[in-house]
Amino acid sequence: MALIAEKIDCGKCAKPAECVCKTCGENFCEKCKRQHLKSKSTKNHQLSPLAFSDRDECVLHTTHTYDMCCKDCDVPVCVKCVTENHVGHVFVEKEMLYQQKKDTVLSIISTLKNKLVPKCKDTHNQVLENITNCKQVMANIRGRIRDTAQEIKSLVDAVLEKNMATLERMEISLLQKLLSEESTISDQLTLLTDKLDDLEYRYQNCTPAQLMLTADTKLPLKEENIPYPKQLTLPEYHSKSIPEDKISRLFGEIIESPDAMEVPITPVHDLGNLYNNMTFPVQKVIGFAPSDIQYGRHISCMRNSCAWVSDRLSNMTLVNIQGTTLDTFSIKSKGDGYHCATMTNNLLYIDKAMKxxxxxxxxxxxVESLFSIPKTWAAISIHSSWINEDILIGMHNKQEAKIVRFESTGKELETIQRNSKTGEDLYCYPHYITEGPTGDVCASDFEKFSVITVNRKGEYKFTYKGPKKAQFxxxxxxxxKVGNILVCDNQCKYRIHMLDPDGVFLRFLLSKDDGILEPLGLCIDDCNNLWLGQRGKEFVSVFKYNTHVNENLYM
Structure with missing residues (x-):
């Protein structure tokens, strides 16, 4: 049996170390190892046992070596161990017990490697697949329920419009008849009041002779000629109460899953918390602060694990994943998402001074000049498609905003500005743009406090406004690469929102424990590294983003 060559202390306490962290280089005892793996910031670190040697040094009596084995206790012992703790026990040669132990360990290794671990992996993958299927089925049911509700609403709107039109027609007909009656009686009233005024004047101001000569005592209208108002029959409306079960039947029926009834749902188990508790390995690789910029406002990832990082003052630096500065560049384009990487590993940027x-x-x-921006618009963000090399540019003027799709030659292909169904403006200030693997265009709009997404055809898809009762x-x-959307939340200061391709919140990615402080820009490179720009001491951080797990969880 081989033991540790020399005594190495735990980096956290004075106990002997049993393992070393390959990620941070720290030595740990068994207790501190468990604490290290529980911490959010270090739970994904890789640990391994300390190096072993052939010298059988007794762990209790370091000046002695193991001479035999205690058969009763199944442990190696030295001479001192025999006299102190194993009096009366049966002892055997150490080589015999060593071989038995090695055979047992080898058998367990074989069982773990060939049976238990593969079976556990298969089970884990099946559970992940079930999670994915559950999410997809739930999203499908929600969509069908919304479609049914929209269909019922359309029918209700159609009946409402029909009834309103019927009422309007009836009202016009009734009013025409009533106004005709009113006009006739008004003329008669005018005739009678004129006659009354004339006679009263003559009666009060004329002499008897004048009254006899001028007063016309004939009535202009007989009483029977004054019509009585017709009995008017007005329409009535008989409302009917609609029971809830009748409405429910229109929607169809949700057949509950027996499995969903087995697990009691506690008040804290909302969807956000459940997805937030799902395993999502994101391991920090490095953190650094390039000297040529003030902080990481925007990041454009190039190939070969390099990225252009910029601050808001137009200072840019090209760095690799080791934090080494490879190049610097300065342009007159203060702002946020004003540059992007292309498929050919070049950098596009908005020259705001030259438009x-x-x-x-x-x-x-x-530097090559590609094409001009319309004079009446200001370009604020840019993205180069890695699907077809189209260029997406976010623009605004004092009244409105839009995203315009151009060919790489500068030919305008499409304008995305309004919701085609409602006519409402989609954007106010789209200061960051990205594109999903299916061609969805996602914009981070600071003034709308929202993420707005349209599909490849420019049709409105969804708006995400962040968690309820919280500013975003x-x-x-x-x-x-599977279409999940990551967006920095500058209000919370230390979190990144993760959405699925349909805008459903999945979880918060990374946290304050991971060293996140006021995240601003982020990008995933072709080696699955997540680059994060922020304020703080290490304002550029790189994390290993496990896309294999993402595919299982969210596709």
């Missing part, structure tokens, strides 16, 4: 879109060719060390200030935005 042009330009391309930086890092290898050639030169969206900044940097990106998508992973």
């Amino acid at each position: 042009r879109i330009s391309k930086l060719l890092p290898k050639e060390k030169k 200030f969206p900044h940097g935005i990106c998508t992973d």
Whole structure:
């Protein structure tokens, strides 16, 4: 049996260390190891046992070596151990018991490797698949219920419109008849009041002779000629109460799952918390602060684990994943998402001073001017499609905002500005743009406090406004390869929201424990590294983003 060559203390306490963390290099005893793996910031660190040697040094009596084994206790012992703790026990040669132990360990290793671990992995994958199926089925049912509700609402609106039209027609007909009667009686009333006024005047001011000569005592209208108002029959409305079960039948029926009834739901188990508790390995690789910029406002990931990082003052630096500065660049384009990487590993940026879109060719060390921006609009954000190399530009003027799709040559292809169904403006200030793997265009709109997404055809898909009863200030935005949307929340200061491709909140990714402080820009590179820009001491952080797990959880 081999033991540790020399005594190494735990980095947290004075006990002997049993393992070393490959991620941070710290040595731990068994207790501190468990605490290390429980911490949110270090739970994904890789630990391994300390190196072993062939010297059988007794752990209780370090000046002695193991000479034999206690058969009763099944442990190796030295001479001192025999006299102190194993008096009266049966002892055997250590090689025999060692071989038995090695055979037992080897058998357990074989069982773990060939049976238990593969079976557990299969079970785990099946559970993940069930989670995915559950989410998809629930989303499908929700969509069908909403469609049914919209259909019923359309029918209700149609009946309402028909009834309103019937009432309007009846009202017009009745009013025409009543107004005709009113006009006739009004003329008669005028005739009678004129006659009354004339006679009263003559009676009061004329002499008897004048009265006899001028007064016309004939009535202009006989009493029987004054019509009585017709008995008017007005329409009535008989409302009927609609029982809830009748409405429910219109929607269809949800057949409850027996499995859903087995687990009691506590008040804290809402969907957000449940998805937030799902395993999502994101391991920090490095954190650093490039000297050429003030903080990480926006990040454009290039190939080979490199990224352009910029602050709001137009300072840009190209860094690799080790934190080494490879290049610097400065442009007159203060703002947020004003640059992006292309499929060909070049950098597009908005030249706000010249109102042009330009391309930086890092290898050639030169800048190409691509096309001009319309004079009446100001470009504020840009994204280059990794699907077809189209260029998406967020624009605004004093009254409205839009996203325009261009060919790489500058030919305008599409304008995304309003909801085609409602006519409402989609954007106010889309200061970050990204595109999903299916062509969905996602914009982070600071003034609307929302993430607005349209599909590849420019049709409105959803708006995400953050958790209920909480302010949401969206900044940097990106998508992973399965379409999940990651967006920085600058209001909360230390969290990133993760949405599925349909805008359903999945969980908060990373936290204050991971060193997150006021996240601003983020991007995922072609090696599945998540780059995060923020304020703070280490304002550029890189995390390993496990897309394999993402596919199982959210596709």
